[in-house]
Amino acid sequence: MRASQQDFENALNQVKLLKKDPGNEVKLRLYALYKQATDGPCNMPKPGMLDFVNKAKWDAWNALGSLPKETARQNYVDLVSSLSSSSEAPSQGKRGADEKARESKDILVTSEDGITKITFNRPTKKNAITSQMYRDIILALKNASTDNTVMAVFTGTGDYYCSGNDLTNFTSATGGIEEAASNGAVLLRDFVNSFIDFPKPLVAVVNGPAVGISVTLLGLFDGVFASDRATFHTPFSQLGQSPEACSSYTFPKMMGSAKAAEMLLFGKKLTAREAWAQGLVTEVFPESTFETEVWTRLKTYAKLPPNVMRISKELIRKHEKQKLYTVNAEKCAAALERMPREEYAKALRNFLFRKAKAKL
Numbered sequence: 577m578r579a580s581q582q583d584f585e586n587a588l589n590q591v592k593l594l595k596k597d598p599g600n601e602v603k604l605r606l607y608a609l610y611k612q613a614t615d616g617p618c619n620m621p622k623p624g625m626l627d628f629v630n631k632a633k634w635d636a637w638n639a640l641g642s643l644p645k646e647t648a649r650q651n652y653v654d655l656v657s658s659l660s661s662s663s664e665a666p667s668q669g670k671r672g673a674d675e676k677a678r679e680s681k682d683i684l685v686t687s688e689d690g691i692t693k694i695t696f697n698r699p700t701k702k703n704a705i706t707s708q709m710y711r712d713i714i715l716a717l718k719n720a721s722t723d724n725t726v727m728a729v730f731t732g733t734g735d736y737y738c739s740g741n742d743l744t745n746f747t748s749a750t751g752g753i754e755e756a757a758s759n760g761a762v763l764l765r766d767f768v769n770s771f772i773d774f775p776k777p778l779v780a781v782v783n784g785p786a787v788g789i790s791v792t793l794l795g796l797f798d799g800v801f802a803s804d805r806a807t808f809h810t811p812f813s814q815l816g817q818s819p820e821a822c823s824s825y826t827f828p829k830m831m832g833s834a835k836a837a838e839m840l841l842f843g844k845k846l847t848a849r850e851a852w853a854q855g856l857v858t859e860v861f862p863e864s865t866f867e868t869e870v871w872t873r874l875k876t877y878a879k880l881p882p883n884v885m886r887i888s889k890e891l892i893r894k895h896e897k898q899k900l901y902t903v904n905a906e907k908c909a910a911a912l913e914r915m916p917r918e919e920y921a922k923a924l925r926n927f928l929f930r931k932a933k934a935k936l
């Protein structure tokens with residue numbers, strides 16, 4: 577029996593409710609079948625080589641050749657039906673366990689000695705931040721702002737503190753680069769606002785190199801303790817991006833415009849001592865004693881009267897909160913504008929294919 581228009585519309589709704597991400601290949605197949613079922617054979621000009629998301633979508637659609645619309649509709653309905661049944665298959669218990677693991681795998685949150693410790697825990701990828709990790713951090717900060725801990729501390733597992741935004745975050749988007757840019761901009765705005773709004777002392781224990789957004793965010797922290805092995809790198813121009821997390825405001829205020837430009841425009845990587853000299857880092861510790869010294873210090877700070885620290889932080893931040901929201905919103909609008917650009921795609925492509933190139 578042929579799938580009716582109603583079956584097709586039901587499948588379109590069902591796909592939005594899938595519990596599990598079906599993966600890029602399936603998403604591309606769904607996209608191609610949808611286009612074939614609604615528009616017929618591929619009639620779009622082939623996107624440029626650098627526009628790899630749209631190129632992948634075009635390839636998938638074009639590969640369907642002259643498949644009739646009705647067959648494409650049927651195949652779409654069948655595919656969604658198989659996905660829905662496989663995503664419903666596990667028992668409630670199993671699904672609950674998966675969700676819990678997903679929440680906590682790459683961002684660890686623990687509470688001890690009055691401190692909420694939030695750890696970037698993706699060492700095989702140098703702790704690069706995925707979209708899910710941004711969401712986990714927003715939630716962790718929200719919880720920590722009202723629980724009974726006194727401060728929140730960020731650190732990283734392994735040799736890196738964090739290598740910044742996961743550069744593959746938006747390469748798998750099937751809705752198009754504009755949609756990915758728009759979702760990314762909203763996520764970025766909410767993520768940075770959760771740092772602007774955090775009401776308790778916020779400290780970074782920078783155990784190793786820090787890149788991109790993990791550096792720019794530091795301008796919103798109350799304390800930055802760094803190992804002498806740490807470095808601070810914001811290669812935005814190289815990536816075809818503009819600086820985020822209010823750093824276009826906090827960095828010049830902190831280090832003066834010339835030094836801020838050296839980092840944010842020219843992408844100069846600072847050593848921990850250089851970052852300390854610019855006021856970005858509170859104190860640098862030798863790697864050999866870093867963990868012991870810093871955590872001893874933080875546990876002492878966590879014994880200070882919490883309400884007084886909250887009130888003092890409120891006084892420090894209150895007059896510039898509005899400014900920070902505005903700068904953050906401006907940056908997110910700029911990100912929306914920059915992401916679909918050629919320079920960004922080129923930088924991304926260079927990163928993604930650098931290992932293949934090195935082997936040539």
Ligand SMILES: CCCC/C=C/CC(=O)SCCNC(=O)CCNC(=O)[C@H](O)C(C)(C)COP(=O)(O)OP(=O)(O)OC[C@H]1O[C@@H](n2cnc3c(N)ncnc32)[C@H](O)[C@@H]1OP(=O)(O)O
Pocket residue numbers: 700701702704705739740741742743744760761763764787788789790811815817820927931
């Ligand atoms: C929605 C919010 C948007 C917010 C925007 C924020 C802007 C930024 O944060 S810009 C900064 C983005 N980060 C980078 O440009 C760093 C990219 N990574 C590197 O340059 C290098 O990987 C490194 C210098 C961090 C480490 O180099 P090293 O040679 O020691 O190790 P690798 O073999 O390169 O890395 C190991 C492993 O980790 C993966 N990886 C590292 N960083 C990232 C990243 N940022 N995004 C995605 N993946 C990353 C790397 O690909 C390797 O993975 P494989 O072993 O699977 O190849």
